[in-house]
Amino acid sequence: MSNASEVTQDFLDSAQYRTESILLYENVYGEDFVSPGGRGMARELIGRMHLPAESRVLDVGCGLGGSAFVMAREFDLRVDGIDLSKNMLEIANRKLEAHGLAEKVNLEWGDCLELDCDNCYEAIYSRDVFLHIHDKKRLFSVLLGALRPGGQLLFTDYCCGPEPWADDFTQYVSDRGYDLHTPEKYRELIADAGFTKVIAEDISKRFIEILRVDLERIAGSGLEPPVRDKLAQSWQQKLERSLGGDHRWGLFSARK
Ligand SMILES: C[S@@+](CC[C@H](N)C(=O)[O-])C[C@H]1O[C@@H](n2cnc3c(N)ncnc32)[C@H](O)[C@@H]1O
Known part of the structure; x- marks a missing residue:
């Protein structure tokens, strides 16, 4: 396998996930979260998995640990979280200690492409991480x-509309090193890997609603005006790219 196009820990920690950027994102998404819809969306999606208490779940790209904390505290699940950003994990592990959830949750540095474990989990959950990964x-x-056999995969991810895209969206994807697919193409990629019962939903309408709420939150935040305005501008651009159909959001589930 060629890893040449994959993003590295250095790239993430020195660009999109610098500590100050992470904390800004957390201002928008809500405490412990760096993904659209924050805690409410996490709760809803974890509920959809209908997992028995004590099931073992892997949270791929756990970020600040928000979903893992919800899984442990509200659903009584045992969670391993891995993330490639050392900045994320440093904050996440401080939060884990503060929440007192270390018996149920383990958060470690790692690249999900290098996972070394066979038949370990009843479920794999991931929120807006695979956009960073080129070798799908x-x-x-x-x-x-x-x-494990019968285990389930559930994730959300940034997706795209069919090409050609507007120049602005092409530039955005390239600047961040994202690898995006249409929800339909994603469905094929998951099925081709050998998963069954693959469901792909385009949830872009939900994304647009969330972006509008985020924009209100940014406007009402106590952030200094230059920072607040820059953040609002970047969210406004995201909203416009979504309304234009280039930027989409997908929800996927499948079974082993
Ligand atoms: C948008 S954040 C989402 C974080 C978290 N899932 C959440 O919902 O708040 C994407 C995360 O994916 C992580 N990530 C990117 N590539 C990864 C990889 N190859 N292995 C593990 N984590 C990765 C990033 O470091 C980042 O924390």
Whole structure:
């Protein structure tokens, strides 16, 4: 496998996930979260998995640990979280200690493409992480291997509309090193890896609603005006790209 196009820990920690950027994102998404819809969306999606208490779940790209904390505290699940950003994990592990959830949750540095565990998990959950990963074939093959037979995969991810895209969206995707697919193409990638019962939903309408609420939150935040205005501008651009159909949001589930 060629890793040449994959983003590295250095790239993430020195650009999109610098500590100050993470804390800004947390201002928008809500405490412990760096993904659209924050805690409310996490709660809803974890509920959809209908997992028995004590099930073992892998949270791929756990970020600040928000979803893992909800899984442990509200759903009585045992969670391993991995993330490639050391900045994220440093904050996440401080939060884990403060929440007193260390018996149920373990958060570690790691690249999900290098997972080394066969038949370990009843479920794999991931929120807006796979946009960073170019080798989707390897990704889904590794995740399939890590699930127990009958286990489920559930994730959300940034997606795109069919090309050609507006220049602004092309630039945005390239600046961040994202690898995006249409929800339909994603469905094929998951099925081709050997998953069954693959469901792909385009939830872009929900994304647009969330972005509008985020914009109100940014406007009402106590952030200094230059920082607040820059953040509002970047969210406004995201909203416009979504309304234009280039930027989409997908929800996916599948079984081993
Ligand atoms: C948008 S954040 C989402 C964080 C978290 N899932 C949440 O909902 O708040 C994407 C996360 O994916 C992580 N990530 C990117 N590539 C990764 C990889 N190859 N392995 C593990 N984590 C990765 C990033 O470091 C970042 O924390």
